Amino acid sequence: xxxxxxxxxxxxxxxxxxxxxxxxxxxxxxxxxxxxxxxxxxxxxxxxxxxxxxxxxxxxxxxxxxxxxxxxxxxxxxxxxxxxxxxxxxxxxxxxxxxxxxxxxxxxxxxxxxxxxxxxxxxxxxxxxxxxxxxxxxxxxxxxxxxxxxxxxxxxxxxxxxxxxxxxxxxxxxxxxxxxxxxxxxxxxxxxxxxxxxxxxxxxxxxxxxxxxxxxxxxxxxxxxxxxxxxxxxxx
Numbered sequence: 001x002x003x004x005x006x007x008x009x010x011x012x013x014x015x016x017x018x019x020x021x022x023x024x025x026x027x028x029x030x031x032x033x034x035x036x037x038x039x040x041x042x043x044x045x046x047x048x049x050x051x052x053x054x055x056x057x058x059x060x061x062x063x064x065x066x067x068x069x070x071x072x073x074x075x076x077x078x079x080x081x082x083x084x085x086x087x088x089x090x091x092x093x094x095x096x097x098x099x100x101x102x103x104x105x106x107x108x109x110x111x112x113x114x115x116x117x118x119x120x121x122x123x124x125x126x127x128x129x130x131x132x133x134x135x136x137x138x139x140x141x142x143x144x145x146x147x148x149x150x151x152x153x154x155x156x157x158x159x160x161x162x163x164x165x166x167x168x169x170x171x172x173x174x175x176x177x178x179x180x181x182x183x184x185x186x187x188x189x190x191x192x193x194x195x196x197x198x199x200x201x202x203x204x205x206x207x208x209x210x211x212x213x214x215x216x217x218x219x220x221x222x223x224x225x226x227x228x229x230x231x232x233x234x235x236x
Contacts, residue, residue, distance in 0.1 A: 028213040031056040048075040074100035085122035112137030127158035179208035183215035
């Protein structure tokens with residue numbers, strides 16, 4: 001009996017690990033690897049992120065089929081809402097999102113964060129909506145590292161660099177060993193052409209983790225802008 005319990009705990013841990021691995025791959029911009037990880041996870045939210053990754057690797061038809069298979073569940077609705085945003089059907093999209101929130105009784109922060117990501121990763125013209133939904137998720141779980149990072153990402157897509165930096169700074173406080181918050185802050189400064197501060201934060205990030213793929217990707221671009229082509233090539 002004890003062995004069975006241990007085996008069951010290992011299975012649960014492995015499934016949780018797949019979801020965590022998928023999120024990590026998203027942070028590393030490795031969409032195919034993330035899609036594979038989410039396909040192996042059984043958590044409800046994995047379905048949405050699986051479909052999101054499919055869209056990123058030009059498999060929108062497969063994503064639509066996946067979302068429609070769960071059209072009566074929150075994360076299927078969120079996925080269909082994201083596709084509606086891509087079709088410029090903002091009103092229809094918001095209906096999907098409101099229904100997803102209603103089914104989860106407006107108490108599930110993961111649902112709010114996923115809606116924020118649907119806006120952030122879609123072709124929506126009103127990206128500020130992604131910030132609004134993300135804030136609802138963070139308000140329900142303010143000390144969650146991933147929620148802060150994803151809220152910050154939604155702010156970046158809405159071109160609110162100041163709010164993005166605030167969220168990344170919160171994340172940095174919650175996990176002082178992670179290089180990701182500094183790398184994300186560096187990208188904000190890179191986008192605003194404040195190259196000196198961008199380099200400062202890339203240096204901080206890479207000092208913590210020299211192999212951080214997100215930091216290396218954008219730091220290589222910064223080196224290219226400085227016309228340090230050999231260094232950029234090495235970084236890439």
